[in-house]
Structures are given as structure tokens and as C-alpha cells.
Amino acid sequence: MSWYFAVSTNRMPAKYLISKSIFCNITDLAAATEERLWEEHRNLTKTFLQTWKEVRSEKHSVIRNPDSRKTSLMDLNIELTKRMLKHCNFCRWYCQIDRSDPSVGTESRGEAKKHGTCQLESTSKVSSYFHHRGEELVFRGTMGSGTIFFTSCNMRCSFCQNGDISTDKDNGIPITPNLLAFMIWQLRMEGCHNTNWVGGDPTIHLHTIVEAIGLLDSLQLSNINKMKQYHKYVESANADNYHIDSSKAWLKNSESAFYQGRLFNSPQLWNSNFFMSSETTHILRSLIDVWLPDFKFGPGKCALEISRTPWYWETVTKNLKLIHEWGEDFVIRHLIMPNHVECCTKPVLDWIAMNMPEVPVNIMDQYYPDNLCDPSSSKYRERYNEIARSPSEEEIVRSYQYAKELNLNFEALSYEKSVFGLNL
Numbered sequence: 001m002s003w004y005f006a007v008s009t010n011r012m013p014a015k016y017l018i019s020k021s022i023f024c025n026i027t028d029l030a031a032a033t034e035e036r037l038w039e040e041h042r043n044l045t046k047t048f049l050q051t052w053k054e055v056r057s058e059k060h061s062v063i064r065n066p067d068s069r070k071t072s073l074m075d076l077n078i079e080l081t082k083r084m085l086k087h088c089n090f091c092r093w094y095c096q097i098d099r100s101d102p103s104v105g106t107e108s109r110g111e112a113k114k115h116g117t118c119q120l121e122s123t124s125k126v127s128s129y130f131h132h133r134g135e136e137l138v139f140r141g142t143m144g145s146g147t148i149f150f151t152s153c154n155m156r157c158s159f160c161q162n163g164d165i166s167t168d169k170d171n172g173i174p175i176t177p178n179l180l181a182f183m184i185w186q187l188r189m190e191g192c193h194n195t196n197w198v199g200g201d202p203t204i205h206l207h208t209i210v211e212a213i214g215l216l217d218s219l220q221l222s223n224i225n226k227m228k229q230y231h232k233y234v235e236s237a238n239a240d241n242y243h244i245d246s247s248k249a250w251l252k253n254s255e256s257a258f259y260q261g262r263l264f265n266s267p268q269l270w271n272s273n274f275f276m277s278s279e280t281t282h283i284l285r286s287l288i289d290v291w292l293p294d295f296k297f298g299p300g301k302c303a304l305e306i307s308r309t310p311w312y313w314e315t316v317t318k319n320l321k322l323i324h325e326w327g328e329d330f331v332i333r334h335l336i337m338p339n340h341v342e343c344c345t346k347p348v349l350d351w352i353a354m355n356m357p358e359v360p361v362n363i364m365d366q367y368y369p370d371n372l373c374d375p376s377s378s379k380y381r382e383r384y385n386e387i388a389r390s391p392s393e394e395e396i397v398r399s400y401q402y403a404k405e406l407n408l409n410f411e412a413l414s415y416e417k418s419v420f421g422l423n424l
Helices: 002-008 015-020 034-056 073-085 177-189 202-218 221-234 247-252 278-284 302-307 312-325 341-355 382-387 393-405
Strands: 124-132 145-150 173-175 195-198 268-272 290-293 332-335 361-364
Touching: 015 034, 015 073, 015 202, 034 073, 034 278, 073 202, 073 278, 124 177, 124 202, 145 177, 145 202, 173 177, 173 221, 177 195, 177 202, 177 221, 195 202, 202 268, 202 278, 278 312, 290 312, 290 332, 302 312, 312 341, 332 341, 341 361, 341 393, 361 393
Parallel strands: 145 195, 195 268, 268 290, 332 361
Antiparallel strands: 124 145, 124 173
């Protein structure tokens, strides 16, 4: 986690700042074919990785593209996500829906233009943003994780504890990249240690997120009064009202938010179900500083039966292998579910032990029945009765004991909030 901590404390620049400094050889991105854009992306990724290596070894001091008229890797990432939106392949569903088409979800000449799995058009919506003090200690620190919750999801988890936003695409407020960039600015200037992209799932909002990240280096203290005009609107998205109103207060906090005292700097945290397409993962490589993937289900049919998600195991493990091979900083989360220790928890932990035993794992015991699994809810479905309770003490202890037998790196993260782990 050394890179993440260095960025969080402004000893190193966030990856998006490095991406901004990598020149692109295509001057007119909009005129290039998508195939040509991906070819250039592969080439520039090599340059990015070399520059990132030099930055980490302090042999290269990034950091602004000296000629703003030239396109950069950051610009290329933005253009590619716009192209992807037209035949949406952000996630493993590969729906191929043109989400940029205003008529998506309507009926034209008697023919319905269907949504994809996420049910979204091009506009992203944010349900809430705030200082999250419930994340892992490495992310929440003393001032919280700067969390932005998007609506809708590309999975259908029957037990989802954020079901109000993951199943309701109309929850929240419409957000533009400019407004989203302001949310990031506000949270970081208030002391948050990172920008935490979550939902629902952030993957299906890739285009908005990437464009917002591309605006971050333009945010300067000199623009405070202009940015403050966004306050009233964005705070209608269930903000925690922790905001700092005065320019003087923001100036006081500027040391916690700028690299080399001049470039706005916030580490990007990808908090996702990891049901992403490989194209999305490759775009995020040059933008995300630390990853927080969920790894819920084993290789059997559980993901399909409980979350209506095919191809789950192969998709998540493929993405995990990618970021591990790339040497990225990440923490894996696994949620213990009732009656799923043998079919899900143990296979997941076995896979981690075999493929990346050194990676920190948070084995979470806070599952409770919600959404379609809550017997007290009108939405309850009897077919989910096996997970219509919290995991037992025996199931939790058995899971922790198994992780201990595998010598996994899980105790510091998992026991922090666990009652049962301390008794092992």
C-alpha cells in the first residue's frame, strides 16, 4: 500500500497527474477510429508505466503537461470512454447498447429501444457523498474516506444492503463531470484521505468518472468562489453537511490537498464488485491509485442464483490477476454469508491463498438480510430463505480459522470490527 499512502500524504502525485503529463501522438482524438485509439492507448500505457516507475524512484518530477494544446493519455482515456458508451462495454455484460442515444429506454415507431442491464442512459446520478468513517482504517484514517455513491448496479444481489440505490436508477441527483469534480475537491479540501468511487457500482458510470478526474488538475485555490456556486446543488445528494464555507478555511486546509503545493492531488480508490470488462480495467490502470474489490461468490452457481450474475468467478478472478500482475495496491473484501461458507468463503480464500497470498483481505462478518432477503420486508422472497439471517458465530469463526490455516493476511483488517475473530 506504499503508493497509496504516498499519494494520500502528497509525497507522490496521483496517477491522473502522471497521465496528464504523457503526450498523445493523435492530435484529433474525435476523428480517429476506436481501433486507432486503443492502439495508441497500449503504446502510451508503456510510457505511463515507465514514468510512474521513475516518479516512484524520485528520478522524475512530474507534472504538468507543459503544452496544454497537446493531447495527453488523460484525454485519450476520456475519449475512449465516450466511444465505449456508444456500444456499452464497461462491464462483463457487454450489452452493446448506445447509452449516448437520448431515445434509449423509449419507444420509437412502435419499437422499444431497450436499456442495458444497468438500466442507465448517459447521465450519471449520485445518491450521496460524504466522509465515510466505516471503511477499513487504512482508507478512513482520521478524517474519513471521500465517498461518492452512484445509483444503479450491474449485479442483482438479492441481499444488497444498498438496495435503495442499486436497484433504483432514478435515485439521486443528475451529475455532470464538473459537479463531480467539485465533490472530489470539496471532500479532499475537508481532509478526506482519498476519493472513494462506489455504488451501486462505479463501473457503469465510467465515462462521467474519467472525465471528472480529467478536470481535477485544473482545480485551483484561485477558483474557490466559482466552485462554491456548486454547493447548494450537490449537497441535495444527501451530503453529510461537513462542508467548509469560507475561502479562508479552504486555504488553511490546502496543505492536505496539493502536490508540490500547486497541483490538486487526491488518490483514487476503486471500490467495486470487479465485474468489469478488461477494457475498463485497462483504462483505470493509469488513473486508480488503490483498489478495493469485492470477491463474494465461489465458482459454483451461487452468483447466478443469488445475484443473477453469470460469468462471475471468471470475470472477478481475471481482473484480480490483472491488478496483481501489474503490482497495484489493493485490499480484497469478502463477505461471509449464512450457509455459504463451504461453497463461497472457502473457495474464495483458497483462490487468494494460491494466487496472491500476501494481499490484505478483509473477511467481513457484518452480513444481515436486506432487500429481497429480509423476512420483515414486503419485498421478501421465500426462495432466498437460506440467507434470510445473519451468519452464525460458528460460521464466522470457521471462516476466520480457515483463513488462519491458509496463512492469509487478514487479521488486522478483519478483526478491527469483529467480535468473534479476537476469540480465535
